[in-house]
Amino acid sequence: MAGRWRVLALLFAVRTTMAFQFQAVAALGPLIQRDYGASLADIGLLIGLYLAPGIALATPGGAIGKRFGDKAVVTAGLALMVAGGLMMATSTSWSMQLAGRLIAGTGGVLLNVLMSKMVTDWFAGKEIATAMAIFINSWPTGIALALLVLPSIGAAYGTGAAHLTAAILSSVGLAALAALYRAPGSASSGPQMSGRPKGGALAALLVAGLIWGLFNAAIAMIFGFGPIMLAERGWSLAAASSATSLVLWLVAVSVPLGGIIADRTGRNDTVLLAGCLGFAVVLAFAARTDAVIPAFIALGLVSGIAAGPIMSLPVRVLPPETRAVGMGIFFTLFYAFVMLAPWIAGHLANAVGTARITFDFGALMLVTCCALTIAFSRMAAKV
Secondary structure, eight states: OHHHHHHHHHHHHHHHHHHHHHHHHHHHHHEEEEHHOHHHHHHHHHHHHHHTHHHHHHHHHHHHHHOOHHHHHHHHHHHHHHHHHHHHHOOOHHHHHHHHHHHHHHHHHHHHHHHHHHHHHTTTSSSSSHHHHHHHHHHHHHHHHHHHHHHHHHHHHHHHHHHHHHOOOHHOOOOOOHHHHHOOOOOOOSSSOOOOOOOOHHHHHHHHHHHHHHHHHHHHHHHHHHHHHHHHHOOOOOHHHHHHEEEEEEHHHHHHHHHHHHHHHHOOHHHHHHHHHHHHHHHHHHOOSSSSSHHHHHHHHHHHTTHHHTTGGGGGGGGGGGHHHHHHHHHHHHHHHHHHHHHHHHHHHHTTTSHHHHHHHHHHHHHHHHHHHHHHHHHHHHH
């Protein structure tokens, strides 16, 4: 795998399988409610549970990658994703669904933290915002694929068959990574000494992690509760999932566009602020309009603009020797927010009586991102 763009294509494809598996619960939400008697809060918990291990494992996951090597740890993570998916596919008890989700999510944590570090190793000092934008685009791509494919599989063959599909895709990703990935000449995928960010770099990194966590929690409101919100209006599961997937397909355009603009103009923070503010406005509007398709198209075109610029923030304060552990710290905050947000949003929806409130919750988080971006810029300038 010579060439950083070919490596990026491989990492993109492997991470897509993680997003596909993550989205399985939201894509099958009404079927899970029917089969297990689950409430909206239960669905929110199951969605967030996939990411819950990140709160405890993201930071040590970076250190583990330093100790045992990026490739070995990511391969182990994919194996856990397969195991957890198979558990959910073959069990009919709610407790085993929870356990399988936790196991798969543990693997996803290891994959997510260390693959982000792999991309940084290949692109640091080059087209980092563009590369990160393309890499994280694997998330909406996998989610959109899940929304298109899994409802039909679940309706025809049951939720077990849908979870089995996700596990099979993870196994394909495992085989591809094991066979094809090589570290760049300037980095090693084998064991290394661990370094930790300190002082002002650590403080700035924590703020960057807050921004990334809140931003992704806002996006989670769309694909986590968008289908349920439309189902409340009388849409069928297939139609609601297809409309929501439209957002994610268009994000596949807006995410790299934001990264390219940031790299070519050198105005990373300006692109970030504009993207978050525009996303907040359209998200609040989409919850209130009857013109659902135009509103969701607008969401897709604006919601990904800030993603690449946000993911490039850690590089501004992390030298190579602290990058693995630093990215673990960065993702710890990300996981905390994306795990808790669906659970909180589910309770808000239950209290208010409509899933529409989840979109307003997302808009509030995006406004908070703007204030934190200004703080990060000042802190990074001092590092």
